[in-house]
Amino acid sequence: MENTNKWEVEAKQRFLSRIYKDEETGCWNWTGSKLKTGYGHFSAKRSTGKGWRAHRFSWILHGRELIDGLDLCHTCDNRLCVNPEHLWLGTRQENLLDCLKKNRNPNWNKTHCKHGHEYTKENTMIRYDGFRECKTCSDGHKKRWYERNKHILNAEHNKLSRKNKRIKRKMDAAALANSIR
Numbered sequence: 001m002e003n004t005n006k007w008e009v010e011a012k013q014r015f016l017s018r019i020y021k022d023e024e025t026g027c028w029n030w031t032g033s034k035l036k037t038g039y040g041h042f043s044a045k046r047s048t049g050k051g052w053r054a055h056r057f058s059w060i061l062h063g064r065e066l067i068d069g070l071d072l073c074h075t076c077d078n079r080l081c082v083n084p085e086h087l088w089l090g091t092r093q094e095n096l097l098d099c100l101k102k103n104r105n106p107n108w109n110k111t112h113c114k115h116g117h118e119y120t121k122e123n124t125m126i127r128y129d130g131f132r133e134c135k136t137c138s139d140g141h142k143k144r145w146y147e148r149n150k151h152i153l154n155a156e157h158n159k160l161s162r163k164n165k166r167i168k169r170k171m172d173a174a175a176l177a178n179s180i181r
């Protein structure tokens, strides 16, 4: 238990030492390492190398909870900010709408996919990474993938059904043998 506390204290000190508080904006800017996505990165435990996005670690460090399925979003739109007062928990959809409002993702202004299909409500999927995907194109991909691979799928299916038939024959034979005895 004491060990846990020790590394917790150590991690907390290390974390706080990498924050630069901007008096003007109120942002706590992360000065440690950065991820490609623009978020700060923090290794809570050096030995395991388990990484955190800095704003998420800050949230927990300040006694708040992350909730599965919810994104931790910035009100200040500054990905390096780890001020818990500038963070809020929202669904991915809310986060995207927020992005849209702030025009952060230029692709959101596009009304059509690159193949000219309109991004209507029915024709749009939100991918895990937050980008939109055209359903028409995606279905086309799936269809073409199936066309390319259906001989493999059918072969697998036939192999399985042959095996099942063999097993059934054996079971029937066993049942017959039992009934004779």
Ligand SMILES: [Zn+2]
Pocket: 026, 027, 028, 076, 077, 078, 081, 082, 083, 086
């Ligand atoms: Zn901020």
Ligand SMILES: [Zn+2]
Pocket: 113, 114, 115, 116, 117, 134, 135, 136, 137, 138
């Ligand atoms: Zn399309």
